[in-house]
Amino acid sequence: DVKVTQSSRYLVKRTGEKVFLECVQDMDHENMFWYRQDPGLGLRLIYFSYDVKMKEKGDIPEGYSVSREKKERFSLILESASTNQTSMYLCASRPRTGPYNEQFFGPGTRLTVL
């Protein structure tokens, strides 16, 4: 089974802190994604990565950056956390680039910024 893990299920941080969310997949997938989900809204794409050291902005990249130094790990960085970044963050991976492959999701990290 494909396994996508995220470093924390729940996280509480203070405004202005630098926050790292880590995602690891164990199936040698090329593509990885970071989404946020807010009440009443679907999954909104923050950043995605086609392969190691490759990244592309999604629909809402402002306030975030990412790092993919190794194929299995994709990190989301909040440079200076703000209260409007309180949300559920989901990581996903996909075997390869293309519209026909499903994404495999991690359990999510619920981040609260105080």
Place this chain on the structure above:
Amino acid sequence: ILNVEQSPQSLHVQEGDSTNFTCSFPSSNFYALHWYRWETAKSPEALFVMTLNGDEKKKGRISATLNTKEGYSYLYIKGSQPEDSATYLCAPSHTNAGKSTFGDGTTLTVKP
């Protein structure tokens, strides 16, 4: 950002009822559509991938149809059970790279 609409936003049915919901998306430059099921406290899981106009997919009591010309997909659940309670997300792709835009989801609650 693509306009992907799902309706209704939420649905409450009794056990045994059949139900359906809709995903609407732009019909131009369509490549594929994925349906995902997201149960509370779990990760979203893929149900179907649909690519061709007229596609019909089925998994147990759940089935889906696709109309790419008019830009919609229906998800049907026959004889709903409490374990079907979840949020159902659709995600069409309009690029060859497969960047998907998710709808806001339909949250189904099945009462025993």
